Amino acid sequence: MLENRKILLCVSGGIAVYKAVALVSKLSQAGATVKVIMTESAQEFVQPLTFQVMSRNDVYTDTFDEKDSSVIAHIDLADWADLIIVAPGTANVIGKLANGIGDDMVTTTLLAATAPIWIAPAMNVHMYDHPAVKRNLQQLHEDGIRFIEPSEGFLACGYVGKGRLEEPEKITELVKDYFTREHKLSGKKVVVTAGPTRERIDPVRFLTNFSSGKMGYAMAGAAAEMGAETILISGPVSLPVPSGVTRIQVESAEDMLKAVEAHFDTANYVVKTAAVADYRPKAIAEQKVKKQEGSSTIELERTVDILKQLGQQKKNQVLIGFAAETNNVTKYAKEKLSRKNADYIIANDVSEAQAGFESDTNRVTVFGKNDFEQAFDMMPKQQLARQLFEMITDKEESYDS
Known part of the structure; x- marks a missing residue:
């Protein structure tokens, strides 16, 4: 399943290094070509020869030990890999990478890499829960690095808790799934809208909402990861652009409509994740409106319903809308599906804990035509985005067959 796939395994020092040996074996048995870089600390647990025998490739341990004089080793390895896995990922190597420190073969290679990087953390439960480690994990997450979360279980130090390296x-299996999924949207164009819009009142004030853009950015990242040409039309949020995604920055509902329409005819999938304002001030003051005694009224007018307009215009596009509700979620989602001529509506209750705008997790139910309905449990938004695209692409393939 992994034939012709090139995987670079970066091994840092911890008792879980022995699992990295088994991981090389499993990946090689699945057909992958595996090369290994070890930190100095990792070599205290397992000798490089062990990895050399299991991978049938040279093992790299020293930035200055150039095995091929025609290339610079750490740059060549970074360019070579289709996927880079750091396992075990110690607190030390996580901290270095989060802060841009390259002081050995592993960290200099990681900093030079353009391939996706996965880190499988492994450390004592209290280390994993330390505020500094949490900050570093969050920084790497924002930088686009994925994590293979450690299992809970008995640790070498005697504690029981989260910190064990995930099993090889x-x-x-995660690597197999990744490469299976990688080409599902190859040759397709996906347009995603994300975040809130701002509707100006005057030069210093505007109407907006609580949308963080996290779900939309996760959807865009998943689409790009699955091989799509991905256009992300984003309202004003401060999130990093996912790897392989082209972002178009907009502010108002009108701006977003124009940007979507510019790409709509050539799109295969359009994902309307953005929380677009339903109303805007009828008149925008050219100067700051000064406060005055008593109450004040702002006259509002409707903005264009972008999803409904796209539903009227669509030809072969798959149109996916989101419904953020606080009550009667199923009723409103089904009505929206019909009224806006969408192919799918992904609905969630934003009043639910850990499923609202600012959260990193979400729980949704997908509604489609012919009474299709599928619920997804609470999970991180990146993981949910991948599962949503997998489900939708599978569903569309079944319609075509």
């Missing part, structure tokens, strides 16, 4: 068999 599970990591191998």
Whole structure:
């Protein structure tokens, strides 16, 4: 399943290094070509020869030990890999990478890499929960690095808790799934809208909402990861652009409509995740409106319903809308599906804990035509985005067959 796939395994120092040996074996058995870089600390647990035998490739341990004089080793390895896995990922290597420190073969290669990087953390439960480690994990997450979360169980130090390196068999399955999924949207163009819009009142004030853009950015990242040409039309949020995604920055509902329409005819999938303002001030003051005694009234007018307008215009596009509700979620989602001529409506209750605008997790139910309905449990938004695209692409393939 992994034939012709090139995987670079970066091994840092911890007792879980022995699992990295098994991981090389599992990946190689699945057909992958695996090369290994080890930190100095990792070599205290397992000798490089072990990885050399299991991978049947040279093992790299020293930035200045150039095995091929025609290339610079850490740059060549960074360019070579289709996927880079750091396992075990110690607090030390996580901290270095989060802060841009390249002081050995592993960290200099990681900093030079353009391939996707996955880190499988492994450390004592209290280290994993330390505020500094949490900050570093968050920074790497924002930088686009994925994590294979450690299992809970008995640790070498005697504690029981989160911190064990995930099992080699599970990591191998995740790698297989990744490469299987990688080309599902190849040759397709996906347009995603994300975040809130701002409707100006005057030069210093505007109407907006609580949308963070996290779900839309996760959808765009998943589409790009699955091989799509991905256009992300984003309202004003401060989130990093996912790898492989082209972002178009907009402010108002009118701006977003124009940007979507510019790409709509050539799109295969349009994902309307943005929380677009339903109303805007009828008149925008050219100067700051000064406060005055008593109450004040702002006359509002409707903005264009972008999803409904796209539903009227669509030909072969798959149109996916989101419905953020606080009550009667199923009723409103089904009405929206019909009224706006969408192919799918992804609905969630934003009043639910850990499923609202600012959260990193979400729980949704997907509604489609012919009474299709599928619920997804609470999970991180990146993971949910991938599962949503997998489900939708599978569903569309079944319609075509």
